Amino acid sequence: MREQKKKKDRAALALVLCFCVVALTSVFAVKSSLNKINAERTNMETAQTTENTENTEDREAAVRTPVVDSKDKNTDTENNSSSSEGTPDYAPPLDGRIQMEYSMDMPIYSKTLDQYMTHPGVDLAAPLSTKVKAIAEGTVTKVSEDDRYGMTVEINHGNGIISTYSNLAEQGLAEMGDVVQQGQIIGAVGETALFEIMEESHLHLEMTKDSAYVNPVDYIKGL
CATH class of the missing domain: 2.70.70.10 (Glucose Permease (Domain IIA))
Structure with missing residues (x-):
C-alpha cells in the first residue's frame, strides 16, 4: 500500500516537473520573440529617422541653394533701380542749425x-x-x-x-x-x-x- 502511494507521488512530481519545464520553455520562447520584435521595431524606427533626416537635409539644401533664372535676376535688378529712381531727394526747408x-x-x-x-x-x-x-x-x-x-x-x-x-x-x-x-x-x-x-x-x-x-x-x- 505504501509502495503504491510512493509511486503515485513520484508520478505526480514528475508531471509537475514536466509542466514547469514546458512553462519555462514557453516563457523563454515568448521572451525571445518579444526581443526580436522589439529589435526589429527599433531598427525600423532608426531607419525611418535616418530617412527623415536625410530628406530634411535635402529640403534644407534645396532652400539654401535656389535656382535663380537669369531673366528673373535681371528683372529684379531693373525693379530695384526703378524703385531707387522713384525715391525723391529731400532738401532742407531752410538754412539753419x-x-x-x-x-x-x-x-x-x-x-x-x-x-x-x-x-x-x-x-x-x-x-x-x-x-x-x-x-x-x-x-x-x-x-x-x-x-x-x-x-x-x-x-x-x-x-x-x-x-x-x-x-x-x-x-x-x-x-x-x-x-x-x-x-x-x-x-x-x-x-x-x-x-x-x-x-x-x-x-x-x-x-x-x-x-x-x-x-x-x-x-x-x-x-
Missing part, C-alpha cells in the same frame, strides 16, 4: 515745460519770418493749428513719407490741396508753438514713414 535733435528713445529737457520728454522732430534755428520751403514735391494734406506746436502744414510726398512743418506764422501758409514742388515756399517761421515758446526762434520739423516717426536727419541731405 539744429538746436534740438530728434529723440524718441531718450527724453530730453524742455525749457518751456521744465521737464524731460521725447522729441519727435528736429528744431531748426531761424529768425522770425524766415521762409520755410517744402523738402520735396508733394500735396498739402493738412493746414491746422496744433495745440502743442502751433500753426502747422503737412505734406504727403508719397511712398509713405509725410513731412510736417510747425511753429509757423499765421500768415502766408500754403493751402489744403496745393501741389507743391521742392523748394516752394509754404510758410514762414513764427512763434505759435506753445510747447516750445521758451526756445530760440525756430522751425519744428517732423517726418513720418508709414505713420511711424523717423529722424529727418536720416532723410534730408545737408540737414
